[in-house]
Amino acid sequence: MTKMAEIVDLILLLGMLLLGILDLASGQIVYSVSEEVNKGTFVGNIAKDLSIQAQELESRMFQMLSGSNMKYFDVDLKTGVLFVNERIDREDLCPNTLKCSINVEAVVSHPLNLYRIEVNVLDINDNSPTFNLKSRYLNISEWAFVGERFPLPKAYDPDVGSNSIKSYKLSPNEHFSLDVHSDGEQSVSAELVLQKALDREKQSVIELLLTSVDGGKPSRSGTLQLVVNVIDMNDNSPTFSKPLYKIHVFENVSRGTSLVMLNATDLDEGVNSEIVYSFIYQEDAENIDMFSIDPLTGEITVNGNIDFEANGRYEIHIQAKDKGPNARAGHCKLLVEVLDVNDNVPEISITSLVDNVKEDSAVGTAVALITVFDNDAGKNGKVNCAIPSQIPFKMQPSYKNYYSLVVSGPLDRESTSQYN
Ligand SMILES: [Ca+2]
Ligand SMILES: [Ca+2]
Ligand SMILES: [Ca+2]
Ligand SMILES: [Ca+2]
Incomplete structure (x- = not known):
């Protein structure tokens, strides 16, 4: 077909569309194909489904209309087979939507007809759940109540339906359990629930692993490290x-x-x-x-x-x-x-004294009563009381700190008349 003929055909086609002569509904076919399939994968047989003889496709100038979606598919004009011509990534093509389809149009002449072909792109589980952080720190007081809840970050999985996040799991530990909420499709969240009281003095940091699992077959998962810092409370006395x-x-x-x-x-x-x-x-x-x-x-x-x-x-x-x-x-x-330290000098006091002693006084006659006292205690308070030995008197302990001075030898007034 020459360029000129193509243009004429197209103008004709647009004119027919405007006038409503062309019946679009009659030309609608729907196919399904999984995303990420290899180039050349069979999608459907257009000739068969449009009731056109495969060998007529060329003579009736069958062609796919240029459009942004045309690159994904092509038709084998010999067989009428529609096949995948380029990689289809559902997540790229239809982000965050459950239903994903590609519409392509085709036209034949003699008689001129326009066909609309809808290809549903089926999701495969080609994405794992991911958290936008590697680890999350939680500060929890050691006085937190058993049953107290702590919300956790959600994971993201761009797949849809059952290929998206289905559940969460928590690594085995003695303090926390996990409560998973499913608020309809695409929204599953989890909370930590304290099961056993914390004690910072026993364990100040608790490391847990949160795993998000999707519902694909086989399923995929992603993990987040949870670091619980147990905040100290003043619960110990010095x-x-x-x-x-x-x-x-x-x-x-x-x-x-x-x-x-x-x-x-x-x-x-x-x-x-x-x-x-x-x-x-x-x-x-x-x-x-x-x-x-x-x-x-x-x-x-x-x-x-x-x-x-x-x-x-x-x-x-x-x-x-x-x-x-x-x-x-x-x-x-x-x-x-x-x-006690020996810091006191013994005090001696003479309680009574005989002024004169007769020289014929018998040995043992008491001439004075002496009291000795030391303010120190124990050994330091013990007093040894003595007088020179060469005189005819001696100290005789009588009671506690009391001593008697007694005559201990013959007194001779002519040799010694006074003792001091
Ligand atoms: Ca997935
Ligand atoms: Ca997918
Ligand atoms: Ca404490
Ligand atoms: Ca304390």
Whole structure:
């Protein structure tokens, strides 16, 4: 056919369409073909379906009308077979629509006729569900209630119908289950449901795998890593390493000396575990001022002059409090035993004294009663009382700190008239 003849034919055809002479409905045929099939795949036999002899196609100048969809198909003029001429991607051709079809038109002359051919493109499951993220972080308080729900991102699958997303699955774990909602076709979503209470102190991060599965045969799937960060709550009190600390200190210890480092720990995190140490002032504990405590380290130091004789034992109550909201506290007791140092000189007092001793006084005659007292305690308070041995007197212990000075040898006024 010459170019001129073609144009004439076309004008004629358009004229007929305008006048409504051409019966389009009579020329309508419908075929179906799957997407992504090979070039040359049989779609239908046009000659047979339009009741045209295959050998007449050429003589009646059968031709597909130029249009944007023509490239997908071609006709073998010898056999009348309509076949796939180019790759058909349903998802590219008809994104987000359930039904996808390609309309092509064909024309024959003698007599002139126009045919419309509709080819339905059938979906195949050639896409896997995908999430637009590799991983999703969820911050969940360790105080979340069992039964609490947490929405999850949806996956996307460009296929349609049963080839699209059908369900979600969750990796086995002890804390969460999955609730899958199917709100009609193309809309399946999932929520995490807390099944067992969280405890940040036991496990602070929980990793899960969410899998989206489509309904194709065979099915395809896509995964999303879920990272649950368990947010700390102030549910632990500081605890001292020992409920009772016992220390000994010499009474002459100098001010500022470090005595002991108390240690408390709190299993929580951040401010919920930051500890402040302090003394608990009780009614009978005014002597605590002898000591001080470092609020940050728990170090106890001497803050006064410790005097065994004034107080030999201190009992101090200490608290460790965290800085969290609704602060929690732990307690311990510190016992300080003061050790005596020999810092007191024995005091000797003569209770009674015989002014004159006769030189014929018998051995054993008491001439004085002496009291010895030492403010120190224990060994340091023990007093040994003695007098020079070359004189005829001796000390004789009588009762506790009392001694008697007794004559221990012959007295001779002529040789020694006075003893001091
Ligand atoms: Ca799919
Ligand atoms: Ca598909
Ligand atoms: Ca705490
Ligand atoms: Ca906690």
